[in-house]
Amino acid sequence: MPTATFRIWRGNAEGGKLEDFTTEVSEGMVVLDAVQQIQAESANDLAVRWNCKAGKCGSCSAEVNGTPKLMCMTRMSDVPLDKPVTVEPMRAFPPIKDLVTDVSWNYRVKKRIKPFKPRAPDAKDGTWRMAQADVDRVQEFRKCIECFLCQDVCHVLRDHGKQEQFIGPRFLVHVAALEMHPLDVEDRLPELRESQGIGFCNITKCCTKVCPESITITDNAIIPLKERVVDEAYDPLRRLVRLFGK
């Protein structure tokens, strides 16, 4: 069986380095298989997150040859094997150990976003009526598996470290899903503009490119939200109404 060399980042919060491992590669194998094989054969303590191994849970995010990817959905046949395959943890998050990073910031951010608030039920039995067409748009956003690859690649977070001022593409998608939910009546626009920093996004679309669920993050979620924020906050007519409404 052919073999391949994997150059895997080993280390923790204090630092680390790339370490080479060679393992056999069989038909149909994905990068996560190789990492697990290495773990079972020669590095029992190699830290890696994974759960479903089918692209549904979003646990095994890493950077394969420098590109943020789910390891379980990256086939070895799509990776050149004539040179070592580099596998590194997501760089936008603090390392814990080896391929495992501290993604807890994401969970704190989500908690700050105002939850779903439905309108009163449409029918006497307490249920609602929604058209499939209205649901489709939001279902796209709800495909998100929270792998945080979009957060990893976003330069506002990765290069500029604006974690305190900007919630990142994942949570802009989350806000979009809530704002465009046919039943939701909450207003999240003031926070979007102020504490959640939607203005930091300058639509380079890196997030859309890495999304394993092919969510059109920038075009379908972020840009419409930006438009809503602009309409709400800067439309001269509305400003006048607001001024005299007070």
Add this chain to the structure above:
Amino acid sequence: MPEYQSFEHDVLVIGAGGAGLRAAIEAARSGVSVGVVCKSLLGKAHTVMAEGGIAAALANVDDRDSWKVHFADTMRGGQYVNNWRMAELHAREAPERVRELEAWGALFDRTPDGRILQRNFGGHRYPRLAHVGDRTGLEMIRTLQDHGIHQGIDVHMECTLLSLLKDGERVVGAFGYDRERGRFQVYSAKSVVMATGGIGRAYRITSNSWEYTGDGHALAYHAGADLMDMEFVQFHPTGMVWPPSVRGILVTEGVRGEGGVLRNKDGKRFMFADIPDNYKSQTADSEEEGWRYTQGDKAARRPPELLTRDHVARCIVREVKEGRGSPHGGVFLDISWIKERLPNAADIIRKKLPSMYHQFKQLADIDITTTPMEVGPTTHYVMGGIRVDGDTQMSTAPGLFAAGECAAGLHGANRLGGNSLSDLLVFGKRAGEYAAKFAREHGPGRIDEKAVEALAKEALAPFERSNAPGDGPYQVQHELQGLMQELVGIVRTEAEMKQALGGLKPLWEKARRVGVQSNREYNPGWHTALDLTNLLTVSEAVTRAALERKESRGGHFREDFPDKDPTLGSVNIVLRKGQAGEMLVAREPVPAVPAELKKVIEEMK
């Protein structure tokens, strides 16, 4: 004294899949303090993998549906060894639990008049599964997660519990460690809800993730709670079989619900050849009728591909064994053929089954809109688990509750697709409610420091053997999985299972000698070593129960006893830990179905 972190909650929920989150939400709603411990990050639990839908008799698509029909379907699917009370409560309460999810933000697919759409599934008489394409589990867990984080629940992510702690007979907490640093943790609680899911990692070919090591089953058993129905393991008929690295990954039953058919290598729809008597009157007798059923014709009966999972899995095994399988040892599942019937079939497939399309395209280079898939059985679900009271979900150990896959009773000998997600909601809620009630009625228990000390010592033992010769944790796990796959799989015999029991002994020994390297920080080798006890416990439970049931019923098929035995049809096999630590096997009568529900079952036959 070992160092450890201490946490105190009124109710401790172990597991953060659908059942755990629903239990936590319910307990928190009643005003008690709640902690949730999960092995992975929040929102990654196995519920996320559920594809098909949530079974609930909403009757949005077919108004002939009602809780009674759902109840009768569940009992028939479970071959009448179910806990009738759980089947009744489940059927009655599932619709409300689904509507509640919508109130919390879930967005199900819609009917033309804007209500929740429902789809056909195996063993369900009418279209009953509320769904979102083929990613219903994700929708459900995300809804519960996003609602749950605003309910004041403490979530302990990436923590693993190794043992329950007891004060006399009562369960009053748990001991474990956090994965990140390997620090020990002691949780004290007035009541504990077990919601840890299944045991699939005891087998080599499985649709289950690494987490499914039977932790809840094993912890409850070692704490003195009864396990029940452990012989009933569900092998889902359609897992991927090729390429080898994806073997076992689930292919949703929804494919068949949308018109997908099973064929052998000769192109024959072999499911028509073997329809069990108790399903004959409900099953289509021509391909034409089966097709009409999948397209919503209410006068048509369902195609045999939508018979119960145990039956379909065995038919596939038979085709393969008799030389009519596909090139890689499965059979063909074909949805692409619907293009003969429908214009824009490819678009319909991509819309109805997006993750399946994606999964095959990316992992197997197969376009399911043009090419049949190769599928074969995969270990999917355990019907057995912790024996609970039908109303309260309390186990036989006071203070310990259980819900979801790790609890037994609802599904009997075989679970219907879609009944799992509804199980999580209905009994997650009940477990949370009654665990909170128990917590309010009982004071805090006493944590036994000596027990904690002993557990900590035991947990660290593998490090002291870091240079020991012999197999590492992954090798022992692999060997165990092979043993269960080979000897206690879909088709069972006494001789093979006795061989399995014999094989488990040396594996217990090996597990006790396993050494691990490095330190306690996020060390999967150590974690795997510690999980072995649970895997071995549940493997032994499955094997002993399967030996005891000398008949074939539901998910349990004995080649040496291929028929049903009415005597065994009136008992559940119960396992409990004996005084000397040995596993005791007992037969307990199946609770008698009350007359009015018997009538329901008869009427629906």
